[in-house]
Amino acid sequence: MNKYITAYYTDENDLIKGVKQIREKGHNILDVFTPFPVHGLDVALGMRRSRLTRVAFGGGAVGAIVGFGFQAWVFTKAYPLNFGGKPYLSVPSFIPVTFELAVLLAAFSMVIAFFIHFKLGPGAKTVVYDERCTDDRFLVLIDAENAEADEVKKIEKALSDAGAEGITYKE
Amino acid sequence: MYVSPIREPLIRGEKTYSQVTKDILAPMAGKPSKFWYMGITLAGIALLFGAWATYQTVYYGIGTWGLNKTVGWGWGITNFVWWVGIGHAGTFISAILLLFRQKWRTSINRSAEAMTLIAIACAGFFPLIHMGRLLLGFFIFPYPNTRALWVNFNSPLLWDVFAISTYFAVSLVFWYVGLVPDLGTVRDKAKGKIRKAIYGFLSFGWTGSAKHWSRHETISLILAGLAAPLVLSVHTIVSFDFATSVIPGWHTTIFPPYFVSGAVFSGFAMVLTLLIVARKALNLEEYITVNHIESMNKVIILTGSIVGIAYITEFFIAWYSGVEYEQYAFINRATGPYAWAYWIMMTCNVVTPQLFWFKKIRTSLVATFIISIFVNIGMWFERFVIVVTSLHRDFLPSSWTMYKPSLVEVGLYVGTFGLFFTLFLLFIRVFPVIAIAEVKSVLKSSGENQKHAHHE
Numbered sequence: 001m002n003k004y005i006t007a008y009y010t011d012e013n014d015l016i017k018g019v020k021q022i023r024e025k026g027h028n029i030l031d032v033f034t035p036f037p038v039h040g041l042d043v044a045l046g047m048r049r050s051r052l053t054r055v056a057f058g059g060g061a062v063g064a065i066v067g068f069g070f071q072a073w074v075f076t077k078a079y080p081l082n083f084g085g086k087p088y089l090s091v092p093s094f095i096p097v098t099f100e101l102a103v104l105l106a107a108f109s110m111v112i113a114f115f116i117h118f119k120l121g122p123g124a125k126t127v128v129y130d131e132r133c134t135d136d137r138f139l140v141l142i143d144a145e146n147a148e149a150d151e152v153k154k155i156e157k158a159l160s161d162a163g164a165e166g167i168t169y170k171e
Numbered sequence: 172m173y174v175s176p177i178r179e180p181l182i183r184g185e186k187t188y189s190q191v192t193k194d195i196l197a198p199m200a201g202k203p204s205k206f207w208y209m210g211i212t213l214a215g216i217a218l219l220f221g222a223w224a225t226y227q228t229v230y231y232g233i234g235t236w237g238l239n240k241t242v243g244w245g246w247g248i249t250n251f252v253w254w255v256g257i258g259h260a261g262t263f264i265s266a267i268l269l270l271f272r273q274k275w276r277t278s279i280n281r282s283a284e285a286m287t288l289i290a291i292a293c294a295g296f297f298p299l300i301h302m303g304r305l306l307l308g309f310f311i312f313p314y315p316n317t318r319a320l321w322v323n324f325n326s327p328l329l330w331d332v333f334a335i336s337t338y339f340a341v342s343l344v345f346w347y348v349g350l351v352p353d354l355g356t357v358r359d360k361a362k363g364k365i366r367k368a369i370y371g372f373l374s375f376g377w378t379g380s381a382k383h384w385s386r387h388e389t390i391s392l393i394l395a396g397l398a399a400p401l402v403l404s405v406h407t408i409v410s411f412d413f414a415t416s417v418i419p420g421w422h423t424t425i426f427p428p429y430f431v432s433g434a435v436f437s438g439f440a441m442v443l444t445l446l447i448v449a450r451k452a453l454n455l456e457e458y459i460t461v462n463h464i465e466s467m468n469k470v471i472i473l474t475g476s477i478v479g480i481a482y483i484t485e486f487f488i489a490w491y492s493g494v495e496y497e498q499y500a501f502i503n504r505a506t507g508p509y510a511w512a513y514w515i516m517m518t519c520n521v522v523t524p525q526l527f528w529f530k531k532i533r534t535s536l537v538a539t540f541i542i543s544i545f546v547n548i549g550m551w552f553e554r555f556v557i558v559v560t561s562l563h564r565d566f567l568p569s570s571w572t573m574y575k576p577s578l579v580e581v582g583l584y585v586g587t588f589g590l591f592f593t594l595f596l597l598f599i600r601v602f603p604v605i606a607i608a609e610v611k612s613v614l615k616s617s618g619e620n621q622k623h624a625h626h627e
Contacts, residue, residue, distance in 0.1 A: 012615070032381040035188060035356070036608040042385040050389040056397075074313070074321040083325055096330040096408055100337040103401050107341045107394055111348060114390050115375065118383055120351075124376030133379045134356040136188035 003144040003171050004030070005155055006129055007164035008137045012038045015138040018162035019044045022140070025158045030143045033133035052110050059109025060102045067101030068094055140164060181275055181613060183457040188611050195605045196360055198453040206452055207596060214592035221586010224579045225300060233303045235579040242562045242574035247301045248412075249554040250584050253437070254294030255335065255409055256430075256550060259402055260438025261287025262342055265349070266398035269391070274616070275466050277609040278458045281353075282449065283442045284346040285602070289594045290441070291339045293587040298331070300583060327411035334408040341401055345394045351375050352387070353607045406434040413557065420500035420561035423488065429481035433550060436474035436520070439467050440546035447540045449599065458605055461534050468533035471546065475524030478553075482521065500561055508573060509560045512552050519549025 009015040015038065022029060023044070032041060071094045075081070080088050115121050133139050140159070144152055152169055159167050186194070227235045238245050261283040268276040299308045311332045313322045322329050355377030358370035377383070410430035413421035443464065450459040489501040504513045523545045527533040532542075559574050598604070 033379040034381060034384060035192075035379060036352075036611040037384040037388050038381070038612075041381050045381055047382065047385055050386050052386060052389050053393060056393050060397075070313075071324045075324065079319065079321055081323075083323075086325075090325060093325045096327075096404070096411075097324060097333045099404060100330075100333040100401075103397050103404075104337045104340060107344055107397050110390055110393060111344050114386055118380075118386070120375045120377065120383070122375060123372045126376035126378050128359065128378055131359040132189075134352070134359045134377070135192045 003147070003169075005142045005144050005152065005159070005167065005169050006139055007159045007167040008130065008132075008139045009164060010137065012041075012138060014163055015140075016040050016044050018159075018164055019140065021162040022142075022158050027142060027155055027158055029140060031141045033129060033137075033139040033141070035134055035136060035138070038138070052114055055113040056106045056110035060106030062109075063105030064098050064102040066105075067098040071097060144169065179460075179462050181278065181460070181462065182610065183460055186457070186614060188614070191611055191614065192356060192360065192607060194455070194458070195603050195607050195610070196357065198455075198599060198604065199357070199601070203600060204452070207600070211593060211596050214589045214596060217585050217589030218593055219589070220582045221589050224582025224586055225305075227579045228300055228303065228583070229305055233301070235577060237575050237577040237580060239572055239574065241565045241570045241572045242559060244558050244562065245574050246555075246576045246580040246584060247297045249551065249558050250587065251294050251297035251301075252409055252430075252554045252558075253551050254290050254297070254587065256406065256434035256437045256554075257441045257547075258287040258290035258294065258338075258342075258438065259406060259431070259434035260442045261285070261290075262338075262345075262398050262402040263435050263438065264442070265345065266395040266402065269395040270399060273466075274613045275463055277613050278460075278463055278605055279442065279446060279467075280609070281346075281349065281602075281606045282446065282598075282604045283438075284342065284349070285598045285604075286442060286445060286595065287342050287438075288339065288346060289591050289598075290438075291335065291342065292594070293591050295335060295339070296587060296590075297583070327408060327415050330408045331412060334405045338401060338405045341394070341398055345391075345398055348387070348390060348394065349606060349609075350602060351377050352379065352384075353603045355379065356607055357603065403431055406430045413561075418561050419494070419496040420504070420557070422497075423485060425481055425484055425488070429478065429485075432474045432477035432481070433520075433553060436471060436478055436524075437547060437550035439470050439474070440543040440550070443467055443471075443539055443543040444547065445595065447536055447543070449604065453599065453604060455605060458610065461536070464536065464539055465533050468527045468539060471524050471543075472527045472533075475520060475527075475546070479521040479525075482517065500564070503564055504556060504560045507560065507564070509556065509563070512556050513560070516549050516552040516556050519545045520553060523549070 009018060012034070015032070015034070019029060019032065019041065023046070029045060032045065034041070072089055075090070076088045082088075083090075120126070129141060130137055130139050142155055142159075144155065147155065156167050156169065182191075184190075236245065236247070261280075264276050264283045265280040268280075299305055302308060302310075311322065311329070322332075351374060354370055354374035358367055358374045358377075361367040361370055407427040407430065410426035414423060414426040416422060446459055447464070450456050486501050486505075489497045492498075504510070523542050526538070526542060532538045563574055564571050
């Protein structure tokens with residue numbers, strides 16, 4: 001993306017109001033950068049519910065099945081050992097390891113999915129539009145790739161009407 | 172938003188967002204203070220003592236310890252259980268208090284979680300060194316080997332391997348996921364080029380995008396949901412090491428809940444010990460306020476009382492069971508040769524936390540600091556009493572004996588203190604000790620400036 005418009009807010013409540021206003025006027029907000037999670041912003045931006053919970057459930061299920069299955073295989077097929085005449089398939093004593101593996105895989109699969117999906121990771125290359133976004137500014141980013149001059153004017157007007165500061169157009 | 176006029180603000184001083192960033196990043200900038208150097212020197216000396224003791228153990232073997240045929244578990248296991256217990260506070264604060272929407276956790280969760288990770292590392296050292304051959308430590312994992320033999324999945328000691336390593340891994344992920352946005356802040360505030368590059372690498376390219384934040388919130392919540400039962404399972408499984416045995420004094424069903432509450436109890440005490448010093452040394456008194464200390468003290472009263480009731484219940488059940496061996500084990504604890512340890516435990520764990528019922532005491536920093544150390548001592552003696560007094564009177568009176576730690580065992584324990592404080596001191600220099608983004612997110616509803624705005 002070579003052409004874009006940015007503008008910022010200094011208060012999260014103004015930001016949410018502003019975002020709603022800009023979207024009502026039909027301008028497409030590409031992204032918003034905030035120093036902390038702003039509640040209600042995902043709704044204002046019209047984001048979908050996260051599917052990461054399903055990844056976690058899947059990971060947990062795999063962990064539980066593999067954990068239990070492996071222990072059952074070891075004690076009934078691979079190397080059956082008799083512990084004081086107790087059953088080979090001693091289900092209660094398999095529970096701790098099954099539980100731990102479920103938790104481990106649920107947590108790791110979800111977190112890894114999160115980082116891979118957003119292409120974040122050690123040394124990931126991302127664009128920082130304003131260094132104060134991680135400090136005290138709430139930055140709104142609007143795509144102006146195919147916008148004509150008068151379209152850009154319109155977006156800038158909408159932004160200033162919505163109370164945004166520091167409106168800049170970059171090519 | 173409605174703001175209760177009675178509720179004290181969580182963050183003192185009328186802070187703006189950029190002020191929060193500045194205050195929390197301040198301890199990372201510039202040269203470390205004189206106290207920091209003193210602390211790390213002392214910790215380094217303790218660490219050297221530990222290194223010597225490790226060398227002795229690895230070179231000469233477990234014979235350098237005070238253990239004998241009757242008392243096969245001594246300080247090693249005591250220290251292991253003690254350190255694991257301390258670790259529980261961090262996860263409790265960051266996971267269970269997150270699920271209960273306790274906003275006051277935001278000021279303390281980062282450092283408490285770091286403490287958790289370090290404490291688990293210290294704990295994990297003891298079972299490994301207890302094997303005598305550190306290099307064969309990997310035998311505890313089920314891996315395909317030439318003996319075609321797998322590990323014993325019926326053994327609580329093996330469950331421990333899975334519980335502790337899962338606990339460490341998930342805590343590490345939870346902690347680092349929370350740290351990523353703050354590392355982004357550190358990167359953007361960094362002055363030097365090298366510093367910027369290092370934190371840029373560590374921050375995983377965090378930008379603060381709303382999409383990332385939304386999903387970040389989701390995974391934090393799910394991780395909390397996973398970590399909450401996990402933390403309860405860990406000390407439950409540690410207690411199984413004792414409870415599934417047939418030793419009088421160990422073979423009791425009360426152990427899992429009693430161990431878990433004891434763990435949270437000792438963990439909060441350690442968090443208090445650390446933070447009362449850290450908040451002063453790092454000038455973070457406006458973030459970690461007396462309110463936070465008081466809230467933690469309330470958790471200490473609760474968990475301390477559960478522990479107290481558990482002690483009394485154990486005694487009662489020993490009598491009520493009608494089993495003479497069980498009865499003897501408990502009477503011997505209170506009146507036998509280790510009675511001094513038992514009464515230290517009773518005083519430190521049952522009596523001292525009850526002082527927190529007085530508001531004057533639980534809001535006093537000095538009193539809290541002293542009591543938190545008492546609790547740490549008491550909880551160490553609890554494990555010592557459980558491990559040693561139950562073992563030293565064996566089934567055969569001819570095997571009855573006493574146990575005394577050797578200098579090597581003392582060295583190993585002191586060494587883990589060295590490790591703990593070295594890593595904690597490095598942590599406060601390298602990472603933000605307070606979750607910056609989380610504090611900012613509660614600033615509006617719980618900061619002092621908002622409170623004033625609502626009153627005027």
